[in-house]
């Protein structure tokens with residue numbers, strides 16, 4: 467039986483997660499939540515998401531980057547050629563904490579189809595935002611709201627949701 471993993475993402479009401487290779491918002495509270503939630507864990511992400519997250523392999527995280535470029539490997543950073551291969555690496559004994567799948571677009575879509583996707587930590591930004599990367603429709607797979615905290619900054623209203631199957 468494969469080990470359960472979590473998905474962690476932030477998306478707008480229209481499911482936008484990215485624009486021009488970056489997040490379409492700067493929400494300090496959400497980024498702090500993301501880093502705290504994944505600290506001490508094994509994090510899986512695509513090459514572009516990894517390139518934008520300078521602290522991916524810090525704070526006790528072990529990063530597994532999905533890429534065709536093996537030269538990205540370094541201490542605390544492994545590379546894998548697919549999500550399936552990344553999940554196999556993530557199950558190795560000795561890797562820290564829980565497993566979090568951190569994007570981007572096609573990796574979220576593939577992860578959501580797997581039965582071992584146990585929980586979704588979703589920051590829902592209450593706005594329709596222009597973008598070129600999207601989160602898959604999650605509501606049928608993760609219908610149960612396990613926790614919710616509403617918050618806001620000067621520009622955005624958002625909710626931290628913990629969702630279960």
Ligand SMILES: NC(=O)c1ccc[n+]([C@@H]2O[C@H](COP(=O)([O-])OP(=O)(O)OC[C@H]3O[C@@H](n4cnc5c(N)ncnc54)[C@H](OP(=O)(O)O)[C@@H]3O)[C@@H](O)[C@H]2O)c1
Nearest residue numbers: 475476483484487488489512513514515533534569570571
């Ligand atoms: N809001 C959020 O929660 C969130 C989270 C993550 C990312 N984002 C945003 O999303 C965007 C980045 O995501 P993205 O979807 O463009 O890229 P990505 O998934 O981070 O990276 C794409 C790269 O990953 C590798 N890859 C992905 N799927 C693969 C597969 N099935 N098999 C082999 N290699 C695979 C390839 O790397 P190679 O070309 O090296 O082979 C591909 O070019 C940015 O705008 C970022 O800010 C948002």
